[in-house]
Amino acid sequence: MMKKFIANWGNFPVMESEEKSFSFSEQIKDSLNQTDSIIARGNGRCYGDASLEKYTLSTLKYDKILFFDVEQGIFECQSGITLDKILEVIVPKGWFLPVTPGTKYITVGGAVASDVHGKNHHVDGSFSAHVLEMDVLLSSGETLTCSTTQYPDLFWATCGGMGLTGIITRVKFDLKKIETSYIRQKQIKAENLEEVLRLFDENQHYTYSVAWIDCLKKGKNFGRSILMLGEHAGLQDLDAKQRMEPLKVPAKKQISFPFNLPSFVLNQYTVKAFNFLFYGKNFKKEINNVVSYEPFFYPLDAILNWNRGYGKKGFLQYQFVLPLESKQGLIEILHRISNAGMGSFLAVLKVFGEQNDLISFPKKGYTLALDFPVRNNLFPFLDELDKIVMQYNGRLYLSKDARMKADVFWKSYENANKFQEIIKKYNPGFRINSIQARRLHITQ
Amino acid sequence: MPTVLILGATSDIGFAIARKFASEKYNVQLAARNTISLQPFQSDIQIRYGVQCSLHSFNALDFNAHSGFYNSLVPKPDVTVYVIGYMNDNEKVISDWEESLRTINTNYTGAVSILNIIAADYAAHKAGTIVGISSVAGNRGRQSNYIYGSAKSAFTSYLSGLRNKLYHDNVHVMTVLPGFVYTKMTEHLKLPPLLTASPENVAEAIYNGVRSKRDVLYVKWFWKWIMLIITTIPESIFKKKKL
Numbered sequence: 001m002m003k004k005f006i007a008n009w010g011n012f013p014v015m016e017s018e019e020k021s022f023s024f025s026e027q028i029k030d031s032l033n034q035t036d037s038i039i040a041r042g043n044g045r046c047y048g049d050a051s052l053e054k055y056t057l058s059t060l061k062y063d064k065i066l067f068f069d070v071e072q073g074i075f076e077c078q079s080g081i082t083l084d085k086i087l088e089v090i091v092p093k094g095w096f097l098p099v100t101p102g103t104k105y106i107t108v109g110g111a112v113a114s115d116v117h118g119k120n121h122h123v124d125g126s127f128s129a130h131v132l133e134m135d136v137l138l139s140s141g142e143t144l145t146c147s148t149t150q151y152p153d154l155f156w157a158t159c160g161g162m163g164l165t166g167i168i169t170r171v172k173f174d175l176k177k178i179e180t181s182y183i184r185q186k187q188i189k190a191e192n193l194e195e196v197l198r199l200f201d202e203n204q205h206y207t208y209s210v211a212w213i214d215c216l217k218k219g220k221n222f223g224r225s226i227l228m229l230g231e232h233a234g235l236q237d238l239d240a241k242q243r244m245e246p247l248k249v250p251a252k253k254q255i256s257f258p259f260n261l262p263s264f265v266l267n268q269y270t271v272k273a274f275n276f277l278f279y280g281k282n283f284k285k286e287i288n289n290v291v292s293y294e295p296f297f298y299p300l301d302a303i304l305n306w307n308r309g310y311g312k313k314g315f316l317q318y319q320f321v322l323p324l325e326s327k328q329g330l331i332e333i334l335h336r337i338s339n340a341g342m343g344s345f346l347a348v349l350k351v352f353g354e355q356n357d358l359i360s361f362p363k364k365g366y367t368l369a370l371d372f373p374v375r376n377n378l379f380p381f382l383d384e385l386d387k388i389v390m391q392y393n394g395r396l397y398l399s400k401d402a403r404m405k406a407d408v409f410w411k412s413y414e415n416a417n418k419f420q421e422i423i424k425k426y427n428p429g430f431r432i433n434s435i436q437a438r439r440l441h442i443t444q
Numbered sequence: 445m446p447t448v449l450i451l452g453a454t455s456d457i458g459f460a461i462a463r464k465f466a467s468e469k470y471n472v473q474l475a476a477r478n479t480i481s482l483q484p485f486q487s488d489i490q491i492r493y494g495v496q497c498s499l500h501s502f503n504a505l506d507f508n509a510h511s512g513f514y515n516s517l518v519p520k521p522d523v524t525v526y527v528i529g530y531m532n533d534n535e536k537v538i539s540d541w542e543e544s545l546r547t548i549n550t551n552y553t554g555a556v557s558i559l560n561i562i563a564a565d566y567a568a569h570k571a572g573t574i575v576g577i578s579s580v581a582g583n584r585g586r587q588s589n590y591i592y593g594s595a596k597s598a599f600t601s602y603l604s605g606l607r608n609k610l611y612h613d614n615v616h617v618m619t620v621l622p623g624f625v626y627t628k629m630t631e632h633l634k635l636p637p638l639l640t641a642s643p644e645n646v647a648e649a650i651y652n653g654v655r656s657k658r659d660v661l662y663v664k665w666f667w668k669w670i671m672l673i674i675t676t677i678p679e680s681i682f683k684k685k686k687l
Contacts (some may be wrong), residue, residue: 021631022455024481061456064488078484089492 007181008054009307010047012374012402015435016109021058025169025204029141031057032431039166040435042107043082047317048402050162052328057167063344066170073175079109079168084301087293088388092247094294095175096232098130099378102299102348103368109168109388114399115160115360119208119230119297122353126362127173131260135170139431143169157422160360162398163439165426180246182233183208183296193223193331197366200227200351207231208296211349215337215370215394218248220294223334225349233290242290256304291329310373316402318382319369321352321362322394327394330366333385336352340381344370369400398436404443416442445495449473451502451558452528452653456627457577459485460643461525464651466493474520475502475513504528504554514561520523521653524562525575526555529596531629534589544591551595556602560602563606565612573654575618576603577646583671586687588621592667607659618653619660622646625669639664 007014020031020038031038067076070093070147071119075086075176081444083097090096103118105182110116112134117126124130133147136158146155158165158371164313186206196211203209217224242248248396296341300306307315322329337344343433349372355362386408388395395412396404420442423430430443448465449617452458453474462472466489474482474489489497493644495587514520530550537543561575583588600619605667607617624630624640641649641663655660662668677685 019631021628023454023459023628026481027628065491066484066487068491261503435569 006041006044006052007314008044008046008048010053010316010402011307011312011441012316013049013052013256013435014051014314017052017054017056017356019056019058023061024112025062025137026145026245028057028137028167028169031055032141035431037431039432040109041112042080042110043104043105043222045082045103045110046399048398049439050114050401051110052436053434057109059167062169063107068093069171070095073177074172076170076172076177077108078170079112080107083109083111084273086251090175091178091181091249091293093098094178094179095249096178098174098176099124099127100204100297102298103301105301107173108173109163109211112159112168113163114368115357115362116360116399117349117352119210119228121355121362122204122209122351123174123207125353125355126160126357126360128357128360130164130173131155131159132172132174134158134167134168134172136426137169138166139427139429140365153422154426156358157419157426159357160398161215161419162436164347164423164432164434164442165431166432173325175319176232178247178387179235180233180238180293181248181250181293182238182242182290182292182384182390183230184233184237185272185287185289185291185296187282188227189285190223190225190227191283192221193225193334194225194348195425196225196227197327197351203227204227204437209245209350210350213334213349215329215334215344215347218267218338218339221336223331228296230296235291239290250292255302257306257308262311274286310371313374314350315373316373316378316382317369317371318385318395319361319367319400320385320394321397322365322389322392323363323365324351326365326392326394329388330368333368333388336381336388342372342375342378342381344372358415359413361395361399363395365394367397369397381408398440401436404440406439409440411444445469445471446522447471447473448523448525449475449517451475451524451526453482453485454478455527455529455629456643457622457625457646458525458527458611460647461527461650462489462497463492464644464647465523466495466497467629467649467683469493469495470523471496471498473498473500473501473517476526477501477503482528489613494536501614502558504558507554507557510558511590512559514558514565517582520565522571523573523575524559525577525650526559527577528554529629531592534587534591535620536613537591547591548595551592552598552602555599558584559602559606563610563615567610573618574603574606575620575650575654577620577622578603580671584675584682588687595613616654616657618650619655619670620646620650620659621661622663622665625663639666639670 003016003018006017035055039053041056042059062078062080064078073095099118111127115126116130135143137143137375206229211225211227213225350367352362354364433443448470450458453478466472477655479501486497537668578600579596581593585593603619609620624635646663649663
C-alpha cells in the first residue's frame with residue numbers, strides 16, 4: 001500500500017498517510033472496511049491538521065455535477081468538485097456562488113465541513129445557510145440524506161464539523177443571481193483601527209466587505225488598513241469592452257512559486273516593506289473601479305503555491321472571532337502582534353453578521369486572520385493570544401488551526417458537548433477520525 | 445457535431461478522455477458494464493460542456509452481444525476509443541486459469557471482437573478513427589506480468605495490422621502506450637513522478653493525437669526511449685534480469 005507524506009496548506013504539520021480514492025460511492029465502503037481510522041480529504045486547502053489521519057480518503061475524483069437548474073439557480077454535485085470548476089459552469093449562465101472563501105481551490109465537501117464564510121457573511125451568512133440538502137455516508141456504510149428538516153442533528157454537526165460525522169458525498173445548494181461577472185469595487189484607505197472599524201459600520205449595506213490590515217504599525221497609524229467593498233456590477237456599470245462579454249470567466253493566468261523560499265527571507269523588515277508597498281499602492285483615499293470577480297475574491301489564487309513563500313517549515317494561520325463588544329480584545333491582540341514582530345504578510349479583518357449554529361466558527365463580531373511562519377517561539381506566543389481570545393469570549397477557526405490546546409476548544413465552543421454526542425451517534429467508535437479531532441479531545 | 449464512443453468509460457482514463465472530447469464539443473457515448481453507475485458521469489458531461497451524452501451497456505467479454513451493441517448506436521461514432529483493460533497480480537493470474545482467460549479476453553479478445561465490427565463499418569464508409577489503449581508492458585514480456593503483457597502485445601500487433609489495412613480506406617488507427625498513469629489500478633504502487641502521467645495528460649495527448657493523426661503515441665516522450673533500450677537488450681541477458 002502506498003504511503004506518502006502529506007500536509008495541508010500551511011505545510012504544518014506533515015504526516016505520513018495512506019491515501020485512498022474513489023470514483024463511485026460503493027468504493028467508499030471498501031475503503032472504510034479496509035481501515036480503522038480514516039478522514040475525508042479534499043484539496044488540502046485547510047491550513048492545519050483537520051484532514052490528516054493515518055488513512056485519508058481523497059474525494060477529488062468524486063467530482064461530478066449532478067444537476068443544475070439554470071432558471072432557479074440550484075446546483076447539485078458530488079463533494080470532490082472544486083469551486084473553480086463550478087464557477088466555470090455557473091458564471092456564464094448568470095449565477096455565482098452564494099458564499100466563497102478567499103480561494104476557489106477548495107472542494108464543496110470542504111466548504112461544508114469547514115462551513116466557510118466570505119466577504120458577504122454579514123449579509124448572506126456562511127456556506128451552510130445555502131445548503132438545501134446533502135448526503136453523508138456514515139462509518140456503518142449507510143448513506144443518510146440530511147437537511148435542516150431531515151436528520152437535522154446530523155446536518156448541523158456536519159456543517160463546520162470537520163468531516164467527523166461521516167463522508168460528505170453529495171451537496172445541493174442554491175446560487176446567487178448575477179447580471180455580470182464583474183464587481184463594482186471601492187477601496188478606502190483607513191489611517192488606523194478606529195477608522196477602519198467605523199468604516200465597516202458605515203458601509204454595512206455593501207454585500208462584500210473586508211479589510212487588509214498592517215499589524216506592524218505602531219502609534220497613531222496603529223491598525224492602518226485598506227477596506228475593500230464590493231457589489232456585483234450591473235450591465236450599466238461595465239465599459240464597452242466588458243459589455244461585449246458581461247458574464248466572462250477570466251482566463252487562467254497563474255504564476256507558480258516553484259520552490260520553498262528559505263525561512264530567513266521572511267522577517268519583520270521584508271514584511272514591513274511588503275505592507276508599505278501594499279498600502280502605498282493606493283495613492284488616493286478612495287478608489288472606485290469595476291474589476292472581474294477573480295482579483296476581487298481570489299487575489300492570492302493568481303500565485304499558485306504561494307504557501308511555499310513561507311519556507312519548508314511551513315506557517316500557521318491564526319484566525320479568531322471576538323464578539324462586537326470586545327473591541328478592546330482586538331486592540332490588545334493587535335498590540336501583542338505588533339510588539340512581537342513575528343511577521344505576517346496578510347492580516348485580514350472582517351466583521352461577521354449574526355450566526356449561531358451548532359459548531360460553525362462564525363458568530364457576530366470581529367474576525368482577524370493572519371499568518372505566522374513556524375518558528376520555535378511561535379507556539380507559546382499563540383498560547384498567550386488564545387488566552388486573550390478566551391477572555392473576550394472569542395474562538396478560533398478549526399480549519400486554520402493546527403495547535404490549539406483541547407481546553408481552549410472546549411471552553412470557547414459552547415456546543416462542543418452536543419457536537420460530540422452527535423458524532424458518537426453517527427460515527428460510533430470514531431472510525432472516521434483526524435489528528436485534529438484527537439488533539440482537541442473530540443474523539444477521545 | 446462529431447461523436448466519440450468510449451468503451452470502458454468507468455475507468456479513470458476513460459472518463460478523462462470523455463471529458464476532453466466533450467470539452468472540444470464532441471457528443472459522447474459512454475459504454476461500460478454498469479450504466480447505472482455512469483449516470484453521474486452523464487449529467488456531469490452534459491452540464492459542464494453542453495453536449496449530448498448517452499449511456500450504453502457493454503461487456504467486453506460478451507462477444508456475442510457486440511454486433512447488437514454496435515448496431516444500436518445512433519449515430520455511429522466518428523471516433524472509437526477502446527480503454528478497457530484488466531490487470532491483476534501475475535502470480536494469481538498464472539495460478540488461476542479463469543484469471544488468465546479474463547486477462548487475455550479483456551485486454552485482447554474482447555477488443556478484437558468489437559473493433560472488427562467497427563473497423564468494417566468505418567472501412568465501408570471510408571471514414572473514422574479507432575484509438576486503442578495498449579501498454580508498454582506489451583513491448584517485451586517480463587516475468588512480473590507476462591500474461592497481461594502478452595495480451596497487450598497481441599493488441600498492439602492487432603492495432604498495427606488494422607492501421608495498415610485501414611490506411612487504404614481513409615480510417616485512422618492510433619495505438620496509445622500511456623506508460624505509468626495515476627489511476628485506481630496503480631493506487632497501491634509507488635510510481636516515479638517524472639514517468640507517470642495523470643489521466644488528464646493521457647486524454648489530452650489522445651485528443652491531440654487524433655487531430656494530428658498520430659500512429660503510435662507515447663504519452664510521456666521518454667517512454668519511447670526507455671522501451672527502445674528495454675527491447676534492444678539481448679535476450680541472453682534479459683532472461684537473467686529480475687524485471
